[in-house]
Amino acid sequence: MTTTPNRRTFLKKGAMAVASTFAAPMILRAATLGRGQPGPNSRINIGLIGNGLIMGGHRSYFRAREHTVVAAVCDLYRDRMESALAECRQENNACQAYLDYEEVLQRSDIDAVVIGTPDHWHAAIAIAAMKAGKDVYVEKPMTLTIEEGKAVVAAEKRYGRILQVGSQQRSENAFRKAAEIVRNGWIGKVKQVHCNLGSFDAPTDYPEEPIPEGFNYEKWLGPTPWEPYNSKRVESSYSGGWRNFWEYGSRKNGDWGAHHYDITQWALDRDDSGPVRFVPKGEDQPYQYYEYDDGVRVIRDWGDFKGHMIRFVGEEGEVMVSRDNRLDTLPVSLAGRPLEPSDTRLYKSVDHRANWIESIYTRKPTICPASVGHRTATICQLAGIAERLGRTIKWDPVSQQIQDDPRAALWQDRPRRAGYALPV
Structure with missing residues (x-):
C-alpha cells in the first residue's frame, strides 16, 4: 500500500x-x-x-x-x-x-x-x-x-x-519574502503601509428588468434585502457588477482590500488582532486609512506606490511588492538577503489550492484558516462602515466590538431575510 x-x-x-x-x-x-x-x-x-x-x-x-x-x-x-x-x-x-x-x-x-x-x-x-x-x-x-x-x-x-x-x-513567494523582511525588522520600525485598491463607480439604482428564464434571482439575493432585478446588479465582473453594491460586499475594501490588507496583517504580525481606528477619506486627511495601536498607519490609494501594489515604509528602508513575484527594496540588497537561522520564517506555501488539499490529507491548518480570514475580512468591513457612515470608527480587536458608537455597532451584522438564517 x-x-x-x-x-x-x-x-x-x-x-x-x-x-x-x-x-x-x-x-x-x-x-x-x-x-x-x-x-x-x-x-x-x-x-x-x-x-x-x-x-x-x-x-x-x-x-x-x-x-x-x-x-x-x-x-x-x-x-x-x-x-x-x-x-x-x-x-x-x-x-x-x-x-x-x-x-x-x-x-x-x-x-x-x-x-x-x-x-x-x-x-x-x-x-x-x-x-x-x-x-x-x-x-x-x-x-x-x-x-x-x-x-x-x-x-x-x-x-x-x-x-x-x-x-x-500568501502563497506567492514575493509576498512571503516581503512579509518576512518586515517581520524581521530589516526596514526598521514600520511607519506607514500604502495599499493600492483602486475604485468602483458609485452604486446606482438600475431600472427593473425581467428576470431571465433559468435564473433563481430570489435565491441569489438570499439574506440580502429584496431589490428589483437588473442584469448589472448580478453581473459577474471584476470591474463592478455585484461587487459595486454595498448589499453584497464591501466594494473595493472587500475586493482588493481583502488581498492587500491581508498581506499587511501578515507582515505586521497581526493575524490574531487588528487595527484600532478606521478613518474615512476627507475626515482629517485626503485619503482613507486605518491605524494600529502602535501608530502604524495603513493608507489606501495615496502616495507614491513606486509601481507596486503594496509599499511598506520603515525608518530604515522600504519594501514594495506586487503580483507576478515583483519585489523591490530600499536598500536594494534586502530583496536577496537570505534569512538567518534566528530569523522568523513564515508559513511557506507555493500553491494556495495545493496547500488546501495537502491540509485535507494531513488535517493541519492551511495558510489562511478561518481565524485569519475573519481578521482580514473584519478590516475590510470596518473600513466600509467608516466609509458609509462618514466618520471615524473605533475598534477593540480583543473584544471584537465597535467602541463608543452604538449606531455604527449595529453594522457588525446585518438583518437577514426570512428563510435565510445563518446555520449554526
Whole structure:
C-alpha cells in the first residue's frame, strides 16, 4: 500500500498540470478511510458551488489534479451550471450538476467544496458545508459581516474541518519574502503601509428588468434585502457588477482590500488582532486609512506606490511588492538577503489550492484558516462602515466590538431575510 504523499512530493505534484485519468475501477470518498482524513489510495471528491468568473480557474485546476475529482457543480444560472458540467465531464463522466447548493452538501460522497459565490453567500454555505462534514475553500473576503466571521470561526472549530480562504497572495513567494523582511525588522520600525485598491463607480439604482428564464434571482439575493432585478446588479465582473453594491460586499475594501490588507496583517504580525481606528477619506486627511495601536498607519490609494501594489515604509528602508513575484527594496540588497537561522520564517506555501488539499490529507491548518480570514475580512468591513457612515470608527480587536458608537455597532451584522438564517 502506498502512503499519503509527504509535503515535498505533494507540492511538487500539485504545481504541475497533471491530467486526471480516472482509470481506477473505483474512486473512494476520502472520508471513508480514516475518520475524516483521506486514506493513502483515495482521491478527494470536490463540489464547486457558484460557477462564475473566479470558478473558471478553480475548475481547470481541480480537474487536472491527480488528488482531486470534480464530482459536482452548482449554480443558480441553469446555463452556467450546464456549461460547467459539460466542462467537468471531459474528465469525469460521473460529475453531476445542481441548482441548489443544499443538494451538493447532502451527498455523502462529497468530501470538500469550493465556494465561489458573491460575498453575501460565503458564510452560510461555508458553515452548512462544515456542518455536513465537508472541508471548505471559500473565496475572499471570507464573509459579508463581522458577526458572520465569528460564526465561521466557531464552526471551523466545532466541526473540526479544514478551511482555506482564497487569499492566494500568501502563497506567492514575493509576498512571503516581503512579509518576512518586515517581520524581521530589516526596514526598521514600520511607519506607514500604502495599499493600492483602486475604485468602483458609485452604486446606482438600475431600472427593473425581467428576470431571465433559468435564473433563481430570489435565491441569489438570499439574506440580502429584496431589490428589483437588473442584469448589472448580478453581473459577474471584476470591474463592478455585484461587487459595486454595498448589499453584497464591501466594494473595493472587500475586493482588493481583502488581498492587500491581508498581506499587511501578515507582515505586521497581526493575524490574531487588528487595527484600532478606521478613518474615512476627507475626515482629517485626503485619503482613507486605518491605524494600529502602535501608530502604524495603513493608507489606501495615496502616495507614491513606486509601481507596486503594496509599499511598506520603515525608518530604515522600504519594501514594495506586487503580483507576478515583483519585489523591490530600499536598500536594494534586502530583496536577496537570505534569512538567518534566528530569523522568523513564515508559513511557506507555493500553491494556495495545493496547500488546501495537502491540509485535507494531513488535517493541519492551511495558510489562511478561518481565524485569519475573519481578521482580514473584519478590516475590510470596518473600513466600509467608516466609509458609509462618514466618520471615524473605533475598534477593540480583543473584544471584537465597535467602541463608543452604538449606531455604527449595529453594522457588525446585518438583518437577514426570512428563510435565510445563518446555520449554526
